[in-house]
Amino acid sequence: MTYLHDIGKYFLMIKETFVKPTKGKVLRVLIFKEIDDLIIGSLGIVAFISFFVGGVVAIQTALNLTNPIIPKELIGFASRQSVILEFAPTFLSIIMAGKVGSFITSSIGTMRVTEQIDALEVMGINSLNYLVFPKIVAMCFYPFVIAIAMFLGILGAYIAAVYGGFTTADQFLTGLKDDFIPFHISYAFIKTFIFSFLLATIPSFHGFYMRGGALEVGKASTTSFVWTSVSIIVVNYFITQMLLS
Amino acid sequence: MIEVRELRKGFGDVEVLKGLTTSFDKGKTNLIIGQSGSGKTVFIKSMLGLFRPDSGKILYDGICYSDLDFEEQRAIREKIGMVFQGSALFDSMTVEENIMFPLQMFTKMKKTEMRERANVVIDRVNLENANHKLPSEISGGMQKRVAIARAIVNNPRYLFCDEPNSGLDPHTATVIDNLIQEITKEFNITTIINTHDMNSVMEIGEKIVFLKEGNLAWEGDKTQIFRTDNEEVTNFVYSSNLFKMVRKAQNAQ
Numbered sequence: 001m002t003y004l005h006d007i008g009k010y011f012l013m014i015k016e017t018f019v020k021p022t023k024g025k026v027l028r029v030l031i032f033k034e035i036d037d038l039i040i041g042s043l044g045i046v047a048f049i050s051f052f053v054g055g056v057v058a059i060q061t062a063l064n065l066t067n068p069i070i071p072k073e074l075i076g077f078a079s080r081q082s083v084i085l086e087f088a089p090t091f092l093s094i095i096m097a098g099k100v101g102s103f104i105t106s107s108i109g110t111m112r113v114t115e116q117i118d119a120l121e122v123m124g125i126n127s128l129n130y131l132v133f134p135k136i137v138a139m140c141f142y143p144f145v146i147a148i149a150m151f152l153g154i155l156g157a158y159i160a161a162v163y164g165g166f167t168t169a170d171q172f173l174t175g176l177k178d179d180f181i182p183f184h185i186s187y188a189f190i191k192t193f194i195f196s197f198l199l200a201t202i203p204s205f206h207g208f209y210m211r212g213g214a215l216e217v218g219k220a221s222t223t224s225f226v227w228t229s230v231s232i233i234v235v236n237y238f239i240t241q242m243l244l245s
Numbered sequence: 246m247i248e249v250r251e252l253r254k255g256f257g258d259v260e261v262l263k264g265l266t267t268s269f270d271k272g273k274t275n276l277i278i279g280q281s282g283s284g285k286t287v288f289i290k291s292m293l294g295l296f297r298p299d300s301g302k303i304l305y306d307g308i309c310y311s312d313l314d315f316e317e318q319r320a321i322r323e324k325i326g327m328v329f330q331g332s333a334l335f336d337s338m339t340v341e342e343n344i345m346f347p348l349q350m351f352t353k354m355k356k357t358e359m360r361e362r363a364n365v366v367i368d369r370v371n372l373e374n375a376n377h378k379l380p381s382e383i384s385g386g387m388q389k390r391v392a393i394a395r396a397i398v399n400n401p402r403y404l405f406c407d408e409p410n411s412g413l414d415p416h417t418a419t420v421i422d423n424l425i426q427e428i429t430k431e432f433n434i435t436t437i438i439n440t441h442d443m444n445s446v447m448e449i450g451e452k453i454v455f456l457k458e459g460n461l462a463w464e465g466d467k468t469q470i471f472r473t474d475n476e477e478v479t480n481f482v483y484s485s486n487l488f489k490m491v492r493k494a495q496n497a498q
Contacts, residue, residue, distance in 0.1 A: 020315065026349055115333040122293050122405075123347055124322030 010205050017133050017201075020126035027134060034138035038100050038200075039145060045099060046092060050083075050149040053091070054156030057082045062166035072167040076175025079157035081184075088149040089188045090236050093195040096142075097228035101203035104135060105224040108207030109217040117208070128208065135200040142196035143189050150188070191239045195232050202228045246271045247292065247403060247435055252301035254291050261287045263459040264301070272433045274426050274449040276440055279456035280481060285439045288456065289407055292437070293327065294318060305403065323351050326396030326434075328406040328425075332388040334380040340391050341367070341376040347399040366394040370424060386417040390424070397428055404429065404436040410445060422448045443482060446470060455481065 021027065061078040108131055111117050120127040154176065161167045167175075206224035210216055247269045254262040261284045269275040277285050290296045292303050294310060303310045305321050313321065334343050344363040348354055354362070367376065370390040375383055380391065389409060396404055406425060410418035426449040429436040438445065446453060450467035455478050463470075463478045470482060 023350060110336075114331055114336075115329045116335055118290075118295055119327065119329060119333040119335075121295060122322060122325060122327040123350065124319035125350060 009209065010201070013128060013132070013205055013208065014201060016126070017128045017136070020129055022125065022130045022133070026130075030130070030134035031137050034134045035141060037103070038135065038138050039141045042096060042099060042145060043148065045095075046145050046149050047152050049092065049095060050088065050152040051156035053087060054079060054083055054153030055160030057087065057153075058157035058161040059164060059166065062161060062164075071175075072171045073175030073178060075161045075167050076157070076172040077178050078175075079161070080154060080176050080180075083153035083157065084150055084184055084188050088146050088153055089192045089195065090232065092146065092149050093192070093199065093232050094229050096199055097203075097232065098225050100139075100199055101224050101228045102221040104200070104203035105207040105210075105221045106217055108132075108204055109210045109220045112208065112210055113213055113217060131208070132201065132204040135204060136197065139196040139200040140193075142199065143192045146188070146192045187239075187243045190243065191236060194235060194239065198228060198231050198235065202231060246306055247437065248302075248304040248307075249292065250302040250304070252288070252291060252303065253299045254287055254296055255299055261459050262291065262298070265456075265459075265461050267454050267461055267464060269435055269437050269454075270452060271435045272430065273436070273451040274429050275435070275437045275452040275454065276446060276450045277437065277454045277456060278441055278446060278481070279462075280441065283456040284459040285441075285456055286407060289405055289437065289439045293325065293405060294322065323347075323399065324402040326399070326401035326404045328389070328392045328396050328404070328409050330408040330411055332380070332385075332392040334388060334391055334395070336380060339377050339379055340372065340383065343380065343391055344394045344398050347395065351399060362398060363394075366398045369397070369428070370394045385412055386414075386421070389413065389417075389421050393421070393424060393428070397432065400432065402434055404434050406436070406438040406440075408440055408442075409438060410440070410442055415444065418442065418444060419448060425449065446482075 022030075058075055058079045061075045062072075065072065065074060108117075111131070117127050117131070120130055158169075158172055158176075161172050162169045203221075203224040206220045206227070207217075210220040249268070250266050252262050252265040253260065265288065277288060279285050287296060291298050298311065305324075308321070310318060310321060334340075335346065338346065341360070341363055344366060345359045348359045348362060352359075364376075370393050372387060372390050372394065375387060375391070380388055383391070393409075396406075404425070409425060410421050413421060422445050425436060425438065428434070438449070440446070446467055450470065453463075453465055453467065453470055454461060455463040455470075455475075457477050463473060463475045465473065470478060473479065
């Protein structure tokens with residue numbers, strides 16, 4: 001029953017986020033600040049992880065190609081498919097649930113604990129619109145992060161495969177282009193866009209409705225990470241089922 | 246003036262406010278006192294609209310708050326200034342930005358005008374050389390002054406203070422109390438202070454409302470509170486050794 005209550009409360013929060021808007025001038029500043037915190041601030045870690053995981057995918061594929069009948073082009077093909085279909089949109093979103101999600105939960109939770117949210121409400125400001133809406137708008141830029149992750153993941157795979165001596169550049173590039181289905185890119189970005197909404201709203205929900213002190217802020221961040229990850233995995237399953245099968 | 250009629254508020258099975266009826270006068274420092282758990286914070290938060298009362302009415306200058314729609318309630322809230330117990334300053338903003346915040350939200354002032362107005366109230370609360378500091382870089386007493394400055398920057402009609410001198414040394418606490426009283430007189434606003442500090446009662450208690458387990462147990466002013474025969478009030482007032490000694494000295498005279 002608690003879960004059902006929380007799910008209902010989550011949807012009511014989303015509804016409340018889009019009504020009674022904050023003054024446009026103030027909102028614009030908040031959106032730019034959130035883009036800086038959530039998007040620009042995540043580029044470094046995303047680039048680092050993507051590059052090296054891309055490399056590992058290529059090496060693992062190469063090391064498992066023990067049968068000489070299987071062409072070396074498969075390394076490029078497998079790297080592309082892994083990075084574009086799952087690693088960049090899903091795996092990175094789970095990492096972002098830890099990085100961005102816990103930042104959102106702890107910052108909003110701290111505002112709750114220190115009565116800053118009460119201060120906003122006393123002034124007659126819709127605190128949900130003020131705090132959550134800019135995060136949702138900022139996270140609309142999250143697909144750009146994933147596009148960069150896709151590029152760097154494949155670049156990492158190329159460098160690891162070619163300079164690691166597992167395949168030639170021509171073989172890798174041939175595999176990379178082989179059987180390319182453009183819809184896979186659309187599929188990846190559709191789910192990224194949905195994940196970005198989950199990444200902005202679920203951690204906000206856990207921060208906004210938390211009660212207690214510093215310890216509870218920590219607990220809320222952990223709970224938020226768990227629920228955001230679970231939601232991403234479940235939603236990923238259903239989107240994949242709907243769009244690819 | 247703020248009037249409260251038959252205000253009730255509970256959480257689950259626990260009834261915290263049990264039908265409070267009282268009024269708070271304009272141009273006076275009105276104090277709500279009582280022991281911890283007596284319902285002071287719930288009372289003040291219910292008046293502010295942060296808690297929805299179960300029943301009863303709250304009238305701001307004769308207008309019933311609960312009868313208003315969101316926009317009308319927002320219009321009233323714009324006239325309210327609030328000083329929170331922990332100051333509730335926005336961590337990511339400087340002192341000046343914190344003070345300018347209500348102006349940014351509710352006025353069409355230009356940035357230079359906002360800065361001028363902010364500097365007027367900064368001078369009024371005697372905050373020097375702190376404009377560009379973050380709340381974490383200033384002392385607790387200064388944070389309280391910033392909170393007061395933010396509360397009065399938009400010329401409020403009602404000022405609420407939740408334990409404004411908690412965590413402050415006695416001297417700074419007295420300074421903050423006097424500052425609130427001066428501002429109340431200067432701007433002729435209705436000020437309501439939630440406290441359990443007897444020094445505040447002695448300094449600025451022009452009207453005192455004593456709560457006991459969610460009921461209004463007594464009301465009067467700072468001279469009456471030391472003469473009352475109400476046992477609950479005397480138990481509260483003379484619970485500290487200092488006041489016991491004062492009473493002993495008075496009786497000896």
